[in-house]
Each structure stands twice: as C-alpha cells, then as structure tokens.
Amino acid sequence: MEKFILPKEKLIDFLKALESYDLFAPVRKEEVTVFAQVNKIDGTTFDFKNQPLTPKGIMFPQTESLFTFDTKTYAMNDSAMTPKKQRVMFGLRPCDARSFLILDPVFKQDYPDPYYLEKRTATILIGINCSEPFTNCFCTSVGGSPASQEGLDLLFIELPNSYFVEVISPQGKTIVEEASSLLSSASPEEEKIKDEIVQAVKEKIKRNIETKHLPEKIEKIFENPIWKDLAFKCIGCGICTYTCPTCYCFDIQDEVLKGGGKRQRIWDSCMFKEYTLHASGHNPRPTRAERLRNRIYHKFKQNIDKYGVAGCVGCGRCISFCPVNEDLIENLMKIKKL
Amino acid sequence: MNLFSLKEAAKQALSQTEVNFVIGYTKGSYGFRVAPFFAQNEAEVEKLFFSPLCDLSLVNYLSLEKNTPLEKFGKSPEQKIGIFVRGCDSRAINQILSEKGIIREELIIIGIPCHGVIDIKKLEARFPGVLDQARAEEEDGKYTICFGDKSFAIKKEDILSDKCKHCAYPTPLIYDLLIDGKVEGKDDRYEDIKPQEEATLGEKEEFWKNEFSRCIRCYACRNACPLCYCENCILERLSPQWVKRSVNPTENVIYHLSRAFHLAGRCAGCGECERVCPVNLPLMLLNRKLEKDVKSLFNFTPGIDSEQKQFLTTYDLKDSEEFIL
Numbered sequence: 001m002e003k004f005i006l007p008k009e010k011l012i013d014f015l016k017a018l019e020s021y022d023l024f025a026p027v028r029k030e031e032v033t034v035f036a037q038v039n040k041i042d043g044t045t046f047d048f049k050n051q052p053l054t055p056k057g058i059m060f061p062q063t064e065s066l067f068t069f070d071t072k073t074y075a076m077n078d079s080a081m082t083p084k085k086q087r088v089m090f091g092l093r094p095c096d097a098r099s100f101l102i103l104d105p106v107f108k109q110d111y112p113d114p115y116y117l118e119k120r121t122a123t124i125l126i127g128i129n130c131s132e133p134f135t136n137c138f139c140t141s142v143g144g145s146p147a148s149q150e151g152l153d154l155l156f157i158e159l160p161n162s163y164f165v166e167v168i169s170p171q172g173k174t175i176v177e178e179a180s181s182l183l184s185s186a187s188p189e190e191e192k193i194k195d196e197i198v199q200a201v202k203e204k205i206k207r208n209i210e211t212k213h214l215p216e217k218i219e220k221i222f223e224n225p226i227w228k229d230l231a232f233k234c235i236g237c238g239i240c241t242y243t244c245p246t247c248y249c250f251d252i253q254d255e256v257l258k259g260g261g262k263r264q265r266i267w268d269s270c271m272f273k274e275y276t277l278h279a280s281g282h283n284p285r286p287t288r289a290e291r292l293r294n295r296i297y298h299k300f301k302q303n304i305d306k307y308g309v310a311g312c313v314g315c316g317r318c319i320s321f322c323p324v325n326e327d328l329i330e331n332l333m334k335i336k337k338l
Numbered sequence: 339m340n341l342f343s344l345k346e347a348a349k350q351a352l353s354q355t356e357v358n359f360v361i362g363y364t365k366g367s368y369g370f371r372v373a374p375f376f377a378q379n380e381a382e383v384e385k386l387f388f389s390p391l392c393d394l395s396l397v398n399y400l401s402l403e404k405n406t407p408l409e410k411f412g413k414s415p416e417q418k419i420g421i422f423v424r425g426c427d428s429r430a431i432n433q434i435l436s437e438k439g440i441i442r443e444e445l446i447i448i449g450i451p452c453h454g455v456i457d458i459k460k461l462e463a464r465f466p467g468v469l470d471q472a473r474a475e476e477e478d479g480k481y482t483i484c485f486g487d488k489s490f491a492i493k494k495e496d497i498l499s500d501k502c503k504h505c506a507y508p509t510p511l512i513y514d515l516l517i518d519g520k521v522e523g524k525d526d527r528y529e530d531i532k533p534q535e536e537a538t539l540g541e542k543e544e545f546w547k548n549e550f551s552r553c554i555r556c557y558a559c560r561n562a563c564p565l566c567y568c569e570n571c572i573l574e575r576l577s578p579q580w581v582k583r584s585v586n587p588t589e590n591v592i593y594h595l596s597r598a599f600h601l602a603g604r605c606a607g608c609g610e611c612e613r614v615c616p617v618n619l620p621l622m623l624l625n626r627k628l629e630k631d632v633k634s635l636f637n638f639t640p641g642i643d644s645e646q647k648q649f650l651t652t653y654d655l656k657d658s659e660e661f662i663l
Contacts, residue, residue, distance in 0.1 A: 008398050032552060033619035052616050053554070062554065063584045135369060206469050207368075233374040235398060237558035239616050256584050266583045271555070274574050287409075288402075323558055323614035324394065325366040325373035 002176070006156070010182045011163070012085050014276060015041050017179040022073055022327045023086040023123070024058050026051050033125055035089070048091045048128050054087060054245040055096050058101065059119045062242075065116065066252070070260040083122040088175070092127045093269040095139045095313040097151040097243035100125070105307045111326035113293040115265070124171045127152040128163075131201055136316030140209045144314055146205070147198040157194050164194040193252060207285065209329050211300065211310065214336065218301045222293070233324045237267035240295070240318035240326070249275075270294045326336045344422075344450070347515040347615040348383045351420035351446040358413040358421030360448070361396045362386040365480030369468040369485070370461050374399065378411060388422065388517075390474045390481060393455040393499055394562075395608045396421055397430045400440055401567035418444050424452035425521075426501065427643025428510035430564035435512075436644055437604075438465035439567055449513030454494070454502035456481065461497055465490075501622060504530065512644055528630045530653075534623055550590040552617045555583075559611035559621055560597060565604045574598060598624040603632040603649045606641045635661075 006014055015023060015038075025040045028045040035177050038044050069076045100120065107116035130137070130146035139145060145186040149155050155173035157164040164186055167173050176183060186194075243246040251268040255261050268275060270291050277283045285291050303311035312328075348360045364375035364385045372391050375401075377383045400419065403409070413419070423431060428449060434440050461483070462468070481485055481497060483490045486633035495503075502508075534542065557573065560566045565615040572580050573593065581596060582589045598621075607629065611621040632638050635658040638649035 016483045029552065034552065063586060110468065133467075135462075135468040135469055153541070204467075207468075232376055233399075235402060235561040237614070238554075238556035239558050239614075242554050242556045243616060251583065253583050255584060264582075264584050266585065272557070299651040319367075321616045323562055325371045 002167040002173070004176060004183040005166055005186045005189065005190060006163045006183055008162055012041060014182050015090065016033045017182065018088050020085075020177065022083065022085045024055070024087060024089045025091045035303045046091065049132050052101065052317065053172055054243065054315075054317070055092055056099065056103070056245050058089060059100065060116050060124065060248065064115060064265045065263055066263045068260065068262040072259055074143065075287065082118050087119070087123040088126060089123050091127045092125055092152070093130050093315070094127050094146060094148040094150070094152070094155070095130070095144050096245050097125055097317040098148060098313045099145055102246045102303070102307070102311055103248055104310055104312065108313050124153045124175060125151060126154040126156065126172075126175065128156040129155065129201065130199065131158050133201065133205050134316045134320055136207055136319040136329070137205050137314065138209060138316060139314035140202060140205055141208045141311050142211055142310055142314040146201040154282045154300070157198065159190065159193055164190060197213065207316070207329055209332050211332070215304050217338070218297060221335065224338065225292040226334065226338060227289040229286040229333065233272070233322055234288045234292055234326050235242060236271050236273060236288055236291070237323070238271055239321045241269040241271055242267060243317040243321050245313055245315055246299070270298070297337070300332070339517065344388055344517050345383050345386060347517055348377060348386055348420065349380055350515065351448060352377070352383065354418070354446070356416065356418050357420050357446055358411050358417040360386070360422075361399050362422045363388055363392045363396075365471050367470070370456075370458050370472045370474075373529055374457070376411075388450055390454070390456045390476050391458065391472070393458055393613060395427050395430065395564055395610045397423065397427050397564035397608070398562055398567070399608070400434075401564075418446050420446040420448060422448050422450055423510050423513065424450050424455075424512055425505060425508040426606055426608040427564070428505055428512050430608055432512050432639040432644040433604055433606055434567065436646055436648065440492060442644065446515070447510070447513045449510030449516040451509040451516070451518050453508065454505065457495050457499040460622060463495070499609060500530070501607060501612070504528070505607070507630045507642070511642060518575060531623055531626045531630065534627060547587055549590065549619055550594055551587045553585070553590045553619060554617060555585050555590065555593065556616065558616065559613040559619075561629050562610040562614040563601070564608060564610070565601055565606065566597070594621070594624070601625060602628040603636070603638055604640050605629060
C-alpha cells in the first residue's frame with residue numbers, strides 16, 4: 001500500500017486537481033453541514049467534522065424521480081440521474097464510508113437497483129479520519145474504527161500540519177497520480193506519528209457495547225414487553241432513520257400534475273404511523289413498540305442473517321439527534337440484560 | 339426548586355387510586371440530556387426531577403396514545419394521568435381543553451412555575467463530548483453547570499432558551515397542584531420578530547425558501563408539538579394528497595406553511611418544534627409572528643383560559659378586516 005503526505009495548505013489545490021470529476025464534499029450551508037456537489041472550490045466552506053446528515057443521499061437521494069410520464073401521448077422518460085461524469089466524494093468519515101458496504105448488497109442482491117448502482121460505481125470515495133468523535137460515537141463496538149479503510153479508495157489521516165494519505169484501491173491510485181505534484185512519499189517517522197494519532201482518537205471514543213451475542217438474544221424476545229418500555233417515550237418522528245447512514249427503506253409514489261407526472265422514490269421511515277399500513281387499514285406494526293422493535297431487529301438481527309453484517313456503523317447520530325433521549329446503546333444494554 | 343415538594347406532588351397524584359401514571363422528567367442517558375419518564379408507583383417517583391435542563395414539553399404524550407397508541411399501562415377510560423407542566427405547557431393544555439381535545443377530569447396537572455430552561459444545543463456547543471450526567475442549578479441570574487468533577491458558572495442569558503426570553507406566562511395557568519411560588523412574567527414586545535417584520539416580501543421569500551430547502555421532513559416538529567394532535571393529519575392524506583412526499587423546496591414550503599396556519603391562534607409558544615429540529619429551522623419565527631398578529635387583530639391569546647372561544651369561531655363587529663381583499 002502506497003503512502004503519501006499532503007501539506008494541509010495544499011488541500012484546496014488537491015481538490016482543484018480533480019476538476020475532471022464531479023466533486024461532492026461536506027460543505028457548510030447556513031446552520032448545517034450537508035454533503036453536496038461543489039461547483040466552485042474557492043469560496044466554499046468545507047466542514048470535515050461531524051455532520052448531522054450522512055452522505056447516503058448522494059447515492060440514494062431522499063427524493064429521486066425514476067421516470068416521468070405524459071398522459072396525453074403515453075410517453076415515458078427515464079429521468080433517473082445517471083452520472084455523466086466520474087464522481088469523487090471527498091471528506092467522508094470512515095463510519096459513513098463503511099455504511100456503503102452495508103447498503104451495497106441491499107441494492108445489488110435479489111433485485112439490482114440501477115439508480116443506486118450507477119451512482120455508486122461512478123463514485124470514488126476519499127475519506128478523512130475521524131479526529132473529533134461525537135459524544136455518542138461507538139464505531140469500535142460494531143467493527144469500525146476512526147481510521148477504517150473499509151469502503152474507501154483513499155484515506156486522509158490528519159496530522160498536525162499535513163494529511164497522511166493511504167492508497168487503498170486502484171481508483172485511489174488514479175487520483176493520487178492526478179495530483180502527484182502535490183504529494184510526497186511518507187516517511188516511517190510520519191507513519192509512526194499517524195499511528196499514534198489514530199490510537200489517541202480511538203481512546204476518545206467513550207461509548208461502547210458488546211454486540212456479539214445480540215442476534216441470538218433479540219431472536220428470543222420478539223413478544224417481550226420490553227419493547228413497550230423502550231418505545232413509550234418515542235414520539236414517532238423520522239430523525240433516527242433519516243440521519244442513519246444505513247437505513248434504506250423507501251416509498252414509491254406517483255406524483256401527478258395536469259397532463260403528466262413522475263414516479264418518485266422517497267425515503268420512508270419505519271417510525272412513521274403509515275409505514276407498512278395496508279390498503280385495508282390494517283397495520284402489522286400498529287404501535288410505537290412494533291416500530292422500534294422493527295428498527296432494532298432489522299439492524300441487529302435480519303441484516304446479519306441476510307448479509308452477514310449488522311446494519312449499524314456506530315456513528316451515534318440516532319442517539320445524538322433523538323429529541324426525547326431514545327438511546328440505542330442504552331436500549332441494547334437493557335435488551336442484553338433480559 | 340424544592341425537589342421534595344415536586345416528588346411529594348407526584349406521590350400525592352399517584353396516591354389517588356384512579357391515577358394511572360405521572361408523566362415527568364428524569365435524567366437522560368448522557369450529558370445534559372433529560373428524558374420523559376412515566377412513573378407508575380412511589381419507587382418510580384424517586385426517578386423524577388426538575389431542573390433548568392428540562393427543556394422539553396411533555397404535553398404531546400397526552401395525545402400520542404391516541405395517534406400512535408401503545409397502551410403500555412393498560413389505562414382504563416376512567417383512569418387519570420398526572421403530568422408535569424411549565425407555564426408554556428399549561429397554555430398548551432388550556433388550548434387543547436378549549437378545543438375539547440382532552441378531558442379535564444382525566445388529568446391531574448402538577449404545575450411547575452418556570453424560571454426558564456436551558457437551550458441544550460447551546461450547552462452542547464459550549465461543552466462538546468460530555469458523557470457524564472450533568473446537573474444545572476440557577477442562582478442570581480447565573481447557571482451552575484456541573485459534570486464529572488467540573489463546575490462552571492454561566493450567565494443565564496447566554497444559554498437560556500430563546501422561547502423563555504420573552505415568556506409572559508412562566509407560572510402555569512391551570513393546575514391541580516402547584517410547586518413553589520409564582521414567577522413574574524415578562525412584557526412580551528415581540529422584539530425577536532422585528533427583523534422579519536421589517537424585511538421586504540422578496541427578502542422574506544428568499545429567507546424562508548433558503549431555510550426550508552434544508553428540511554428533511556422527519557416531521558419531528560409536528561410529532562413533538564402538543565397542539566399537533568389531529569388523529570388524521572393532512573400530511574398523511576393520500577386522496578387528495580395535499581402535500582406531496584417529495585422533499586423539495588416547494589413541498590417543504592407547503593408543509594411548513596400548512597402547519598403554521600393550522601397553529602395560528604393555537605400555538606402555546608413552548609418551542610418544541612424548534613428544539614427538536616435536526617437542521618435548526620427557525621420555526622418559532624413563524625409561530626411568533628402569527629401569535630402577534632392574532633393578538634393585535636383579534637385580541638386573542640391562545641391557552642390563557644381553558645373555556646375561551648377560538649378566535650376563528652367567533653365574530654365581532656369590531657373585528658379587524660383591513661386584510662380582507
């Protein structure tokens with residue numbers, strides 16, 4: 001694996017060297033940081049720290065038109081956004097990069113989903129290590145690390161005055177070659193500093209939970225009254241699912257205007273009242289308890305059964321942004337104690 | 339605040355056999371967070387508390403059972419629910435009562451005269467990464483914030499919730515049991531919405547389009563709102579579908595303006611919508627402007643009386659009509 005050093009002041013030049021790609025990065029927009037396409041690098045405020053919103057939407061937009069139709073001519077147009085250019089996503093946190101490895105089989109197996117896959121294969125992922133974990137970060141409990149390479153093509157690790165660049169894949173190598181004049185080879189001393197920094201960040205992660213035997217445990221408690229206890233304070237909003245990098249439920253609706261319309265795919269949330277509501281009026285998950293159970297079952301049981309990996313990267317967003325202190329770790333602890 | 343009298347009040351409410359549980363506050367799982375708690379017996383009452391960290395309203399739990407039922411405690415129709423309310427919460431309860439949305443006899447209201455609560459977002463921005471359960475106390479215009487072995491004194495106005503800065507009704511207006519003495523309300527002059535009122539139509543359009551464009555439509559503002567208790571919300575209607583599911587600036591504007599209009603003359607000013615928003619939308623600006631307009635045009639303030647008639651259901655010859663085209 002090749003390793004390079006990029007001085008911090010050359011970061012903007014590095015991004016400019018990638019102008020043949022469409023660039024996506026976390027940028028500051030008023031009150032929040034969002035992952036968005038960057039059209040002009042100068043004047044853009046980048047924010048590589050924690051973000052409330054994940055980069056999931058770049059591959060799997062919250063709202064996506066699958067096609068449009070015209071009711072007069074019966075014409076249909078495929079309107080899904082197929083990337084015209086190769087894309088670079090810069091500044092992902094390692095947890096968010098891992099989330100794409102969890103989403104990939106969902107959109108690849110059974111029914112390959114061209115809308116996700118076209119964007120996914122056209123995107124090179126460049127991560128930046130996590131240097132300031134959230135209060136509720138627990139990536140190390142679910143197989144991650146603040147400097148995990150999983151899912152990434154290149155990983156930048158922040159040193160005091162520079163970035164330590166690890167080349168992970170052939171696509172990552174192409175990127176490095178395009179910006180080669182800005183990079184120098186990393187020395188063993190720099191690698192040592194990097195290792196120390198990564199270790200220090202790992203120690204900053206305070207929250208943890210042993211998740212090894214959770215699936216067997218969860219399987220046995222489907223009818224347990226604990227779900228009511230856990231769900232009683234839940235207000236049924238979509239914050240935990242919409243800020244989650246691995247939640248992928250969606251709804252499909254035809255939005256018709258005069259003379260035509262479009263078929264829209266829109267994120268759904270298992271916390272919503274109308275989620276799995278049948279046309280008959282029956283809902284197999286009628287209360288908050290079944291919905292909260294569904295989310296925990298899906299992430300820590302069904303995803304493992306089907307894809308061999310938990311549907312959680314430990315980013316802690318569902319805990320940090322929950323308005324009523326539904327705490328996933330606390331809830332899992334209570335389940336384990338049963 | 340005298341915690342003993344708070345717990346005593348909860349115990350007194352629970353000692354009435356017909357009370358099923360008391361909705362109150364308990365310490366959260368980490369840092370500055372506080373969690374809603376549902377105490378069913380004396381032992382559970384010990385977990386209840388109140389401090390300036392209690393920035394959330396509990397009133398929406400009264401209607402949550404109807405909308406997304408859980409029936410955890412198997413409450414029978416004749417049983418009562420006890421609930422902690424601050425000034426703004428009491429206005430929400432009054433307003434719902436006046437709309438016949440809840441039945442007074444089903445509630446035991448434990449009133450907490452409120453000196454203002456801390457904006458947890460401001461506190462977390464000041465002290466990021468705090469995992470230890472924190473405590474907060476107020477004295478002489480200052481908050482003392484303690485966590486781990488650290489203690490900090492912070493000026494009250496620096497971290498006070500915006501909604502509390504102009505609160506005219508800090509003492510609950512409706513209650514069965516009142517904790518501590520009354521707190522004097524402020525003279526609300528709506529200074530906070532002045533910049534919006536002075537802006538041109540174009541500037542306001544630009545401002546709100548920009549704000550709403552980042553809404554992720556998680557509906558936390560609706561679900562946390564004590565006055566958003568409709569069993570069938572307009573948002574879930576499919577035929578006709580008034581608000582499309584697509585998350586884009588147009589539909590987002592329709593969503594928020596529908597909500598704002600439905601809350602005109604009803605919003606109790608508890609600020610829950612703004613508190614829960616994960617993308618920090620300034621929703622109280624809309625609610626405050628509507629409150630001010632309804633007050634100046636119809637001399638109506640929501641929630642000050644549980645019997646008052648709604649301004650839209652009454653007619654007076656002196657009603658303002660200058661806005662009718």
